[in-house]
Amino acid sequence: MPLSAIDLAKQFYDKNPGITSGHRLCPGCAAPTIVKIALMTAIANGYEPVVALATGCLEVSTTIYPYSAWNVPYIHNAFENVSATISGVETAFKAAKKRGEIPADKKLAFFAFGGDGGTYDIGLQSLSGAVERGHKFIYIVYDNEGYMNTGNQRSGSTPPGSDTTTAPVGKKMSGKLQLKKNVVEIMAAHENVYVATVALTDTFDFMKKIEKALAFDGPSFIAAHSACVRFWRVADDQAVETSKLAVETLYWPLYEVERGVYRVTKKIKDPKPVSEYIKSQGRFNALLKKPDAQEIIDELQQYVTARYERLLALEEATKDKPIRGPWSKKDVQTDEHAM
Amino acid sequence: MPLKQAITGAEAVAYAMKQINPDVVAAYPITPQTPVVEYFAKYVADGVVDTEMIPVESEHSAMSAVVGAAASGARAFTATASVGLALMHEVVFIAASLRLPIVMAVANRALSGPINIHCDHSDAMAERDSGWIQLWAENAQEAYDFTVMAYKIAEHKDVRLPVMVNFDGFIISHGVEVVETLDDELVKNFVGKQEKIYPLLDTSNPVTYGSIDMYDYYFEHKRQQIEAMKHVPRVFKEIAEEFAKISGRKYDLVDGYMLDDAEYVMVALGSTAGTIKHTINELRKEGKKVGLLKPWMFRPFSKEEYQRLLTGRKAVVVLDRSASFGAEAPLYQSVKSAIYEVASKPQMGSYVYGLGGRDITPHHIRQAFEDAFNGNLIVDEERYLGLRE
Numbered sequence: 103m104p105l106s107a108i109d110l111a112k113q114f115y116d117k118n119p120g121i122t123s124g125h126r127l128c129p130g131c132a133a134p135t136i137v138k139i140a141l142m143t144a145i146a147n148g149y150e151p152v153v154a155l156a157t158g159c160l161e162v163s164t165t166i167y168p169y170s171a172w173n174v175p176y177i178h179n180a181f182e183n184v185s186a187t188i189s190g191v192e193t194a195f196k197a198a199k200k201r202g203e204i205p206a207d208k209k210l211a212f213f214a215f216g217g218d219g220g221t222y223d224i225g226l227q228s229l230s231g232a233v234e235r236g237h238k239f240i241y242i243v244y245d246n247e248g249y250m251n252t253g254n255q256r257s258g259s260t261p262p263g264s265d266t267t268t269a270p271v272g273k274k275m276s277g278k279l280q281l282k283k284n285v286v287e288i289m290a291a292h293e294n295v296y297v298a299t300v301a302l303t304d305t306f307d308f309m310k311k312i313e314k315a316l317a318f319d320g321p322s323f324i325a326a327h328s329a330c331v332r333f334w335r336v337a338d339d340q341a342v343e344t345s346k347l348a349v350e351t352l353y354w355p356l357y358e359v360e361r362g363v364y365r366v367t368k369k370i371k372d373p374k375p376v377s378e379y380i381k382s383q384g385r386f387n388a389l390l391k392k393p394d395a396q397e398i399i400d401e402l403q404q405y406v407t408a409r410y411e412r413l414l415a416l417e418e419a420t421k422d423k424p425i426r427g428p429w430s431k432k433d434v435q436t437d438e439h440a441m
Numbered sequence: 442m443p444l445k446q447a448i449t450g451a452e453a454v455a456y457a458m459k460q461i462n463p464d465v466v467a468a469y470p471i472t473p474q475t476p477v478v479e480y481f482a483k484y485v486a487d488g489v490v491d492t493e494m495i496p497v498e499s500e501h502s503a504m505s506a507v508v509g510a511a512a513s514g515a516r517a518f519t520a521t522a523s524v525g526l527a528l529m530h531e532v533v534f535i536a537a538s539l540r541l542p543i544v545m546a547v548a549n550r551a552l553s554g555p556i557n558i559h560c561d562h563s564d565a566m567a568e569r570d571s572g573w574i575q576l577w578a579e580n581a582q583e584a585y586d587f588t589v590m591a592y593k594i595a596e597h598k599d600v601r602l603p604v605m606v607n608f609d610g611f612i613i614s615h616g617v618e619v620v621e622t623l624d625d626e627l628v629k630n631f632v633g634k635q636e637k638i639y640p641l642l643d644t645s646n647p648v649t650y651g652s653i654d655m656y657d658y659y660f661e662h663k664r665q666q667i668e669a670m671k672h673v674p675r676v677f678k679e680i681a682e683e684f685a686k687i688s689g690r691k692y693d694l695v696d697g698y699m700l701d702d703a704e705y706v707m708v709a710l711g712s713t714a715g716t717i718k719h720t721i722n723e724l725r726k727e728g729k730k731v732g733l734l735k736p737w738m739f740r741p742f743s744k745e746e747y748q749r750l751l752t753g754r755k756a757v758v759v760l761d762r763s764a765s766f767g768a769e770a771p772l773y774q775s776v777k778s779a780i781y782e783v784a785s786k787p788q789m790g791s792y793v794y795g796l797g798g799r800d801i802t803p804h805h806i807r808q809a810f811e812d813a814f815n816g817n818l819i820v821d822e823e824r825y826l827g828l829r830e
Binding site for chain 2: 150152154161162165166167168170172173174175176177178179180182183185186187188189190191192193194195196197198200201203204208210227228230231232234235
């Protein structure tokens, strides 16, 4: 059953859903809200969350010793290995259940959170391995499109034309030259996986996807649009507005892929031009002054349109045609405690 | 009843782990450690153990997964060698600093480059300051025994540190020897049940593992690690005592061979001790008072043992199976530093041998001893055995 806002309000008006206030993330950062929505959804569905974090903003800002903003089990290991770490935690849970050390009906939800650096780049191998092995966990990337923890360096997720310190807009170059790596499709290609994109503007869509991930008998990967108000150079009350524009321009299409079956969860009939998204954020200001700005924006627009058309076509083509189904359930090593 | 089996060192390690039946094993195959993982995977496939095995995609993930598992309260095991250990490097330190009682078997192999698959100690020596306890086996029997003892040391409340069981790649890992294994029940009772400390999966008492620690706390936490290491020799001796009761085999921080009256003492780690013992037997027949001091434990390095055992000797010759580029070889460095404080200092000589699996023969060992007999040792000179110059 999808949760309603009233259900959530009743449950959480007086308690913290895993992450507490008082952490040191920037005011207006989208990341902790993403965490809250995910953990609230899990708790409201009867799961106890266990959280693993990759090194990044969220990690350093919530666990400055001797303080911790987490009132659920939490582990941070290193930057590139959050998926391998949570796979060890999840496997220990299996072992403990098998040996009767943990009650058989205990429902834990294993969450791994990483920024785009820890996901698209340095942590991709660890993530791919854990998903291929079929560990039952939910990976959530809070995608702020750069190495923001270390002060706005380029990542595989940074969009073209964005001004970062390692791909700056200079006299000759107009910032990052490449399009974002399509990590959502990389993860969908693991086939035995539930993959989805989410945005803070579409909270119920987000929660429904977390519920699907919880119920899915295998690993899940959720990409969350996560504005970095500091380095996207937007006002600290604009994270949600930025996400809204991302969705409305199709810069961030909302969709899901369940074992190869595509579903566009929010159809946009008349998308706004992607230039609106670009122009709303200071990180593109330097680009906009360059003579080739229009060219870069046009190229991004073409990509965004083509990607959306492709997603609609995939939705049509893959309807009711999972690439893996119940027949390959044995691939899921962890299905006996499907969340 | 103890059972005598003709098995390789790799099988001996896997066999000990089978008897321990750990909760989680995460490993990635690498020559010459591969048979450890293969034997164990077969135990899992046959249902001989009920361990959960994670066939990870790299050594980095192997160490990361056992960190996650051990933090969750599981008894976790991994094994590796050479560049696999090097790939784990970052997480090797994290495992120790999180005070996780992980056990890892290392089939010692040369580090790249150039790539080489054979035995030397450069892999483990690169981790000697990682905060892991390092045990060094001379043969398959010792590899088995140390594996049986490892969790008791690692999980001891005064220690809570990971243990690395080193056994020479190919020489021990692939050489078939007679190994006396203990009864399953005996091993099970000896190892006992782990007392879980702050397990991550205890959701009613949530804990935070791996906080960021700044200049205001990091130093104190490192100091605690330093202190924990100081408890290891005592705890090791206690556990070795207990192990002797069930096995008849007595271990200590160091092993001595013909040491009591020896005037010339050789110090060496691992399988080469066997060749040294053989050479000592020959030299003794010739009336030479020679002996061997073999570290069973290299980290922590118990200076007092070396001081007690080496003071007053005529000469101490240290053999290293790894180099420290631009400085003295690691075992020599440690022994020499220990001897600084003894009342009656022996002459000292450093010999590097066997890099990348180069054979070490009784002839080489005799050559080093003869330098000592002839008063031809130079304390600050590194020499090489079996090398074409």
